[in-house]
Amino acid sequence: MTGSYPNYPVIVLTLLLAVIACGCMAAGGEDDHADRISGNGTVTYVDLEGGFYGIVADDGERYLPADLPADFRQDGLRVTFVVDVAKETATIQQWGTPVDVVSMEKGDTRRTIATNGTVTYIDLEGGFYGIIAEDGMNCLPSNLPEEYRIDGLSVQFSADLEDDVTGFPMWGMPVKIRSIEPIGSVRLVAGNGTVTYVDLEGGFYGIIADDGGRYLPLGLGETWLVDGMNVTFVAQVREDVATIGQWGTPVEVIAIDKAGNATFVAVNGTVTYIDLEGGFYGFVADDGKRYLPLGLEERYRVDGMRITFAGKIARDTVTLQQWGIPVE
Numbered sequence: 001m002t003g004s005y006p007n008y009p010v011i012v013l014t015l016l017l018a019v020i021a022c023g024c025m026a027a028g029g030e031d032d033h034a035d036r037i038s039g040n041g042t043v044t045y046v047d048l049e050g051g052f053y054g055i056v057a058d059d060g061e062r063y064l065p066a067d068l069p070a071d072f073r074q075d076g077l078r079v080t081f082v083v084d085v086a087k088e089t090a091t092i093q094q095w096g097t098p099v100d101v102v103s104m105e106k107g108d109t110r111r112t113i114a115t116n117g118t119v120t121y122i123d124l125e126g127g128f129y130g131i132i133a134e135d136g137m138n139c140l141p142s143n144l145p146e147e148y149r150i151d152g153l154s155v156q157f158s159a160d161l162e163d164d165v166t167g168f169p170m171w172g173m174p175v176k177i178r179s180i181e182p183i184g185s186v187r188l189v190a191g192n193g194t195v196t197y198v199d200l201e202g203g204f205y206g207i208i209a210d211d212g213g214r215y216l217p218l219g220l221g222e223t224w225l226v227d228g229m230n231v232t233f234v235a236q237v238r239e240d241v242a243t244i245g246q247w248g249t250p251v252e253v254i255a256i257d258k259a260g261n262a263t264f265v266a267v268n269g270t271v272t273y274i275d276l277e278g279g280f281y282g283f284v285a286d287d288g289k290r291y292l293p294l295g296l297e298e299r300y301r302v303d304g305m306r307i308t309f310a311g312k313i314a315r316d317t318v319t320l321q322q323w324g325i326p327v328e
Helices: none
Strands: 018-021 036-046 052-057 062-065 078-085 097-106 112-122 128-133 138-141 154-161 173-182 188-198 204-209 214-217 230-237 249-258 264-274 280-285 290-293 306-312 325-327
Touching (some): 036 112, 036 154, 052 078, 078 112, 188 249, 188 264, 188 306, 230 264, 249 306, 264 290, 290 306
Parallel strands (some): 138 173, 214 249
Antiparallel strands (some): 018 306, 036 052, 036 078, 052 062, 078 097, 112 154, 154 173, 188 204, 188 230, 230 249, 264 280, 264 306, 280 290
């Protein structure tokens, strides 16, 4: 993108696409602490109501997945699973707890945990980041993404225990992250506006959006410090920062370009698996619009995951089966 702003404060996917999970599998994002369950069990065919597949966990609990993948529909198959409880779904013949699958693997050799916790900087051995789970367990992830290395960040995560890996002296159980999402809402804004010099407190630059909203960008690159410049932008609202002279909403710019060069979107929505052309993942926004992300990272390919995302519309790209607006 011509003149793209280089600072990316949120998770950046291929080119621009920024995705922030906000309560995986929680309907509408209303419950950021979704009931997540992990364990080992056996896929079981239940001969009721025409027949269906459930999971009987090793502790005897029965789970009814609404979206069990076809290659797991094998009676007697041993699996390791991570699921979220679907509280508003009724089961067939009162069989099992209805759940949505987060991740699943054949076999039961791995030990998996799924819980909430806090990312914590540990000042040992040169410094590293761990996760302290709600139950007090210290987890030392070998693959914590760079954007989650924020001391004090609250997260929901699932991980496999790595028994054959040695951690830092006396700190934490080595784990490999399967999925991780921040807990709490994230506000994004996108649109067109005009860069404006504000003669207060020694002077600074803000952006007045076409809808009248005023935004105070933090650390805006010198290229864009031009009074009267028309721009298109996407930014993350910084709730924890006070503005100068009460002017505008403080934001951190994710991407910015001259007006007309690009079109950005920033919406809440749900990751959805589309069973066409061999299958792919798209986003269904809360307003009903459909977006086809180009180069979506594997960790976000979870059907039903709630996300907040920002993207640049790929104008010259044709979508599969005309499904959705392609975004980068």
